[in-house]
Amino acid sequence: MQLVKAHNNTINQVRWNPINGNWLLTGSRDHKIKVFDIRNMSVEVNCFEGHDDKVNVVTWHPTKEELFASASHNGQIIIWTA
Numbered sequence: 001m002q003l004v005k006a007h008n009n010t011i012n013q014v015r016w017n018p019i020n021g022n023w024l025l026t027g028s029r030d031h032k033i034k035v036f037d038i039r040n041m042s043v044e045v046n047c048f049e050g051h052d053d054k055v056n057v058v059t060w061h062p063t064k065e066e067l068f069a070s071a072s073h074n075g076q077i078i079i080w081t082a
Contacts, residue, residue, distance in 0.1 A: 010029045
């Protein structure tokens, strides 16, 4: 097992990509969202910053592989492309 330091604060939610099954989406109290490819957990695929508060919810689009949404504690919702 390999450990990865993904965020600088608590991770509030983790979601698997339902289309490819290889991408892991994380949302954190550090206001960041990260995407990891589980085939190579030592490196994040991408880091998304744009929330002004902790990220409480992350979810993948059910049919579009690269789309996901996030919601922060202050009510902000952002649609992203991985």
